[in-house]
Amino acid sequence: MTVHDDVTTRPRNATLKDVAKLAGVSVATASKALNGKDNVHPDTRRRVVEAAERISFTPNQLARAILGKQTGTVGLLTHDLEGRFSIPILMGAEDAAGAGQMSVFLCDARGDSIREQYHLKALLSRRIDGLIVVGGQTDPRPSIGRSLPVPVVYAYAPSLDPADVSVVPDNTHGGMLAAQHLISTGRRRIAHISGDVEYLAARERANGVQRALADAGLPLAGGEVLYGSWSESWGRSAALTLLDRDPQIDAIVCGSDLIARGVLDSLRDRGVDVPRDVAVIGFDNWEVLVQGSRPALTSIDMNFEALGRRAAERLIEAIAGRETPGVETLDCRLVVRGSTSYGR
Amino acid sequence: MTVHDDVTTRPRNATLKDVAKLAGVSVATASKALNGKDNVHPDTRRRVVEAAERISFTPNQLARAILGKQTGTVGLLTHDLEGRFSIPILMGAEDAAGAGQMSVFLCDARGDSIREQYHLKALLSRRIDGLIVVGGQTDPRPSIGRSLPVPVVYAYAPSLDPADVSVVPDNTHGGMLAAQHLISTGRRRIAHISGDVEYLAARERANGVQRALADAGLPLAGGEVLYGSWSESWGRSAALTLLDRDPQIDAIVCGSDLIARGVLDSLRDRGVDVPRDVAVIGFDNWEVLVQGSRPALTSIDMNFEALGRRAAERLIEAIAGRETPGVETLDCRLVVRGSTSYGR
Numbered sequence: 001m002t003v004h005d006d007v008t009t010r011p012r013n014a015t016l017k018d019v020a021k022l023a024g025v026s027v028a029t030a031s032k033a034l035n036g037k038d039n040v041h042p043d044t045r046r047r048v049v050e051a052a053e054r055i056s057f058t059p060n061q062l063a064r065a066i067l068g069k070q071t072g073t074v075g076l077l078t079h080d081l082e083g084r085f086s087i088p089i090l091m092g093a094e095d096a097a098g099a100g101q102m103s104v105f106l107c108d109a110r111g112d113s114i115r116e117q118y119h120l121k122a123l124l125s126r127r128i129d130g131l132i133v134v135g136g137q138t139d140p141r142p143s144i145g146r147s148l149p150v151p152v153v154y155a156y157a158p159s160l161d162p163a164d165v166s167v168v169p170d171n172t173h174g175g176m177l178a179a180q181h182l183i184s185t186g187r188r189r190i191a192h193i194s195g196d197v198e199y200l201a202a203r204e205r206a207n208g209v210q211r212a213l214a215d216a217g218l219p220l221a222g223g224e225v226l227y228g229s230w231s232e233s234w235g236r237s238a239a240l241t242l243l244d245r246d247p248q249i250d251a252i253v254c255g256s257d258l259i260a261r262g263v264l265d266s267l268r269d270r271g272v273d274v275p276r277d278v279a280v281i282g283f284d285n286w287e288v289l290v291q292g293s294r295p296a297l298t299s300i301d302m303n304f305e306a307l308g309r310r311a312a313e314r315l316i317e318a319i320a321g322r323e324t325p326g327v328e329t330l331d332c333r334l335v336v337r338g339s340t341s342y343g344r
Numbered sequence: 345m346t347v348h349d350d351v352t353t354r355p356r357n358a359t360l361k362d363v364a365k366l367a368g369v370s371v372a373t374a375s376k377a378l379n380g381k382d383n384v385h386p387d388t389r390r391r392v393v394e395a396a397e398r399i400s401f402t403p404n405q406l407a408r409a410i411l412g413k414q415t416g417t418v419g420l421l422t423h424d425l426e427g428r429f430s431i432p433i434l435m436g437a438e439d440a441a442g443a444g445q446m447s448v449f450l451c452d453a454r455g456d457s458i459r460e461q462y463h464l465k466a467l468l469s470r471r472i473d474g475l476i477v478v479g480g481q482t483d484p485r486p487s488i489g490r491s492l493p494v495p496v497v498y499a500y501a502p503s504l505d506p507a508d509v510s511v512v513p514d515n516t517h518g519g520m521l522a523a524q525h526l527i528s529t530g531r532r533r534i535a536h537i538s539g540d541v542e543y544l545a546a547r548e549r550a551n552g553v554q555r556a557l558a559d560a561g562l563p564l565a566g567g568e569v570l571y572g573s574w575s576e577s578w579g580r581s582a583a584l585t586l587l588d589r590d591p592q593i594d595a596i597v598c599g600s601d602l603i604a605r606g607v608l609d610s611l612r613d614r615g616v617d618v619p620r621d622v623a624v625i626g627f628d629n630w631e632v633l634v635q636g637s638r639p640a641l642t643s644i645d646m647n648f649e650a651l652g653r654r655a656a657e658r659l660i661e662a663i664a665g666r667e668t669p670g671v672e673t674l675d676c677r678l679v680v681r682g683s684t685s686y687g688r
Contacts, residue, residue, distance in 0.1 A: 073466055080431055081431070082427065082431065083427020083429075083430060083431035084427060085427075086427060086431060087425070087426065087427035087430060087431070087452060088427075090452055091452060091454065094452070103451060103462070103463055103466030103467075104451070105470070106434075106452075107448070107449060107450070108435060108438070118447070119447055122417055126417060126449070126471070231636055232635075233636055258632065258636060261636070265638070288426075288602065288632065292577055292606065
């Protein structure tokens with residue numbers, strides 16, 4: 001996507017001049033329109049943005065035009081006590097406009113709304129062009145307000161205000177992916193152990209699992225979703241419960257990798273072979289948990305980097321005056337390892 | 345430490361006026377001297393700083409005086425692919441000047457020096473007051489240079505330039521703490537399994553373990569440190585090697601929690617009871633690994649929050665013109681759980 005003006009042998013990419021010509025405005029006006037900050041009539045801005053899209057003025061180029069010659073800087077206001085999702089989301093956001101085109105400043109409010117206001121003030125005083133707000137978990141969160149001088153995009157946790165722009169992982173899709181993978185590898189008695197039912201993510205993942213099973217005409221093994229806590233010890237005890245209820249189960253979808261680690265422990269203790277007798281799949285694809293288990297753990301990845309990238313793209317669009325309110329969901333990704341597959 | 349001027353019943357805290365009086369300068373000069381940015385003679389600055397210290401003008405107050413009425417903002421340039429240490433170091437740095445006194449903007453250069461330069465430029469263009477550089481691992485790293493317009497403090501990984509200010513965890517002390525804990529609970533045949541010997545941290549931790557053993561007149565069980573990789577699978581195979589070499593070992597210090605998890609697995613497979621037969625201790629105190637293991641894992645904590653707090657304190661001092669070059673090491677902390685202690 002990078003433009004190389006000095007390499008004449010490559011197909012010429014669209015320029016801001018091309019956009020201006022097509023929109024019937026001056027280059028300065030096109031730049032202002034895409035920049036989104038100056039006094040440009042909304043109709044003119046729409047015309048310029050449409051022209052940019054029509055001739056595939058790429059996101060990188062768009063970002064550069066919007067961010068101008070200066071370093072574009074975006075704030076990322078997160079609520080994270082572990083660093084599990086913030087750092088990958090930050091990386092994705094940084095890369096959205098092409099390497100080295102945009103700086104993202106991360107501040108951590110740790111679930112505290114006073115701290116959030118404080119960081120917000122600091123970021124705004126440092127002339128950020130836009131803000132990405134990353135929730136502490138996937139449940140919807142209050143809007144940070146519509147009166148900020150810069151556009152805001154919510155990532156991971158959606159805003160409760162439907163007028164805001166949110167980008168979140170599709171947990172239902174993740175649950176479906178997990179169950180479909182097991183079904184496609186011949187499993188028929190599939191159970192589901194998950195964490196705290198109060199978490200929207202837990203319920204959505206369970207819905208996805210049950211939908212995939214229903215589509216295949218299969219019942220949920222064990223009779224119901226076993227909700228509990230997001231811990232190894234819950235995974236261990238729930239697996240024992242399942243084995244007692246239905247010794248014939250041949251697969252378990254787990255709501256997190258930690259739960260799956262506990263499940264693997266109990267199956268090993270009972271002499272149940274994974275994946276031969278029972279296949280196990282986790283959720284999170286957390287490197288530190290999935291690589292070293294016996295066997296290595298198949299898991300669902302929420303694609304945090306892609307989520308960060310998409311949030312930043314949406315933010316760049318919003319800076320350009322093209323804000324499309326609502327919640328955008330991004331697909332999860334299946335990562336197959338030994339716990340569901342013999343060859344690995 | 346917070347000053348409550350409106351609460352007259354509490355002992356009155358030192359004020360900037362007190363500092364000025366003691367130093368024999370005007371309040372304006374005292375402020376300038378502590379601010380470190382204006383044209384104050386070095387001798388005057390030293391006198392003011394000494395006065396501030398003598399009457400316990402606290403770090404919070406000092407920070408406020410230095411950072412002024414505006415939001416103080418510090419850059420934290422990290423190299424982190426996982427978020428394991430950056431987020432806690434960030435939290436500590438934020439809290440150094442008292443809650444809500446300072447904003448820290450984190451940028452992630454991911455081990456790439458070009459990206460580091462780019463983020464550095466972006467941070468400086470946003471008028472940061474100082475910079476904390478966090479290395480990707482504990483090995484010394486090149487200096488970011490002495491020509492920046494703001495002071496720099498290195499955290500986690502020290503700068504190779506002795507003229508820089510660095511704050512790092514004392515890995516040797518961590519290794520000693522681990523071995524001393526085992527010795528104090530009656531263990532006598534203590535072995536050490538660690539990760540990649542190329543890491544300075546691995547060698548320092550091993551030195552600490554061996555120093556504590558030597559102090560107690562004990563040999564290292566297993567005859568040598570078993571270096572390998574920072575993985576569960578290495579922990580598993582190294583533990584089996586150890587049991588074969590010396591079935592009498594009664595404790596294993598592990599160079600990381602991941603290694604310790606593998607060690608626990610192999611001991612369980614061999615029917616060795618933890619902690620009765622063999623005590624196991626990890627390093628990192630990584631919540632996700634130490635809480636759910638069987639039994640829960642005693643570990644050494646590198647106190648990332650304290651490290652971040654100390655780095656920010658040193659940075660505030662440097663902003664005030666009191667830069668003391670060299671490497672400061674911070675003690676690690678022992679967190680006792682079931683893998684070394686019966687009662688837990």
